[in-house]
Amino acid sequence: MSADYYETLGVPRDATPEQIKKAYRRLAMKYHPDVADTADAAEKFKEIGEAYEVLHDPNKRSMYDRGGDPMGGGFAGGPGFGFPGGGFDFTNLVDAMFGTQSSRGPRSRVRRGQDALVRLTLTLAEAAFGITKPLRVDTAVVCPRCNGNGSEGGAEPVTCGTCHGSGDVTQVQRSFLGEIRTSQPCPSCRGYGTVITNPCGECSGEGRVRSNRTINVKIPAGVASGNRVHLVSQGEVGPGGGPAGDLYVELTIAPHEVFTRNGDDLEVVVKVPMTAAALGTQVTLDTLEAERDDLDAELSTVAVDIPAGTQSGTRISIAGRGVPRLRRDGRGELGVTLLVQTPTKLDDEQRELLRQFAALRDESRPEVSADRHGKGVFGWLKETFS
Structure with missing residues (x-):
């Protein structure tokens, strides 16, 4: 695959499919062996067909642009005339119609x-x-x-005795059109033109x-x-x-066992006692940096201020402590969602103190009603992690 297919068709590398089709039609008419009288017309016509076959196929063109071999080491044919299984292809059709025969080369x-x-x-x-x-x-x-x-031993491959280095063999058949010459990859060397007589024992x-x-x-x-x-x-x-x-x-x-990632943000749920939520406090959290020994130790913890009267489900945002943005400056935020815990085991003294507290707040027999518009604890948690 030494030829530049874009140069062969005379189109830029960002050419549209319509530009490629127009260029192919123009060149095919110019170099058709039945029209052109130059000695290399047939060979040029085949090169144009090969270039079009690659560039008009999105998959082959993509492979070619990446430096791959879109022909898979095989031979080229013109558009719309390929036959599966290595049968009669576009090149053979040209040879049959115009009596020309040229080697594809090894x-x-x-x-x-x-x-x-x-x-x-x-x-x-x-x-x-x-x-x-x-x-x-x-x-x-x-x-x-x-x-x-x-x-083996680094010896050079020898010229194939069947195709004499051309990589092709020619078959001649007679028909009502006359002699039909078809060219196929040499079966002895598989189209390479050379044969490795003593293959490497390793590969x-x-x-x-x-x-x-x-x-x-x-x-x-x-x-x-x-x-x-x-x-x-x-x-x-x-x-x-x-x-x-x-x-x-x-x-x-x-x-992760503790943190949940949401884009560039990190989310964590922190349980706080009922009394701390009511009175307000400050807690220190281990951050994601704490898991890395190669990062600044000062970033391994963060202080979170919990205001007095904090309700369960409250989310506190800490800017710049989330995930660094990929290939961009800055970081996301650390979202701390507070889950207020109500004590489940009380001794007699604690129970009596709570009764006194309830009496002071006139909450011994509180009247409750459903919150029709509030999110509630589960609503806050669902919104936080959705």
Whole structure:
């Protein structure tokens, strides 16, 4: 795949499908072997067909733009004339109609490798503040025995005796149209034009082997489940020791025992005694930073002021103590939802004091009514964590 398909059709790399179609039609009319009288018209016509086949197909075009081989090492055909199973293709049709025959040329043994995807689970603290983690991956690497050559001892492949290095073989059939010449990949060398006579015993001529290796993955601060880290040239090494594809690390964040993440905000529920909620107090909480030894120790705790008369379900917001924003400045907030606890076990003295307190507030036999508009405790909690 040495030709630039965009240059072949004379279109920019951001050309629309309509521009590609118009360029192909114009060039096909110009270089059609039945119209053009130049010696290289047939070959040029096939190059145009190959370029159009790749660029008009969104999947093949995307692969080509990423540096991959959209033809899969196979041969090219024109649009709309491909037949499955390696049968009669567009190139053969041109050869049959116009009596021309030109070689597609041998295909390279060296091709780019496939991209790879692995998954990595992080703790909430690792995802929030970033970390560099070692990751074991199982991918194809260059064969250490032949260094990607594929031959034992590094010997060069020899020219195929069947196709004489062209990578193609020609068949001639007679029909009412005359002689029909068709070209197919050589069955002896599979279109490479060369044969490895003594394949490497480690990779069997493939030029690559499977191997476990460890790479260090740098996780930026603020990532979330579903985010991917893109590592260039860390994927599968290609056939023949070709360039490696890319590696994508998909991240999953494990649930935390205390904190719940909501976007860039962290949420936590704190239980406070009834008396503390009534009188007001200040509590000290361990933050998510407390789980990391490499962070500022002063950030490992935060003081939360609880106003007197705080009701269960009240949420106190602390700015700048949530999750750092991914690739942006600033952090989310820490939301502290207070859950007021009523004592369930009282001794005689405590019970008597509560009776006196109720009497002072005229609440010995309080009248209660349903709150039609208030959220209530469960409403507050549902709103907080939804």
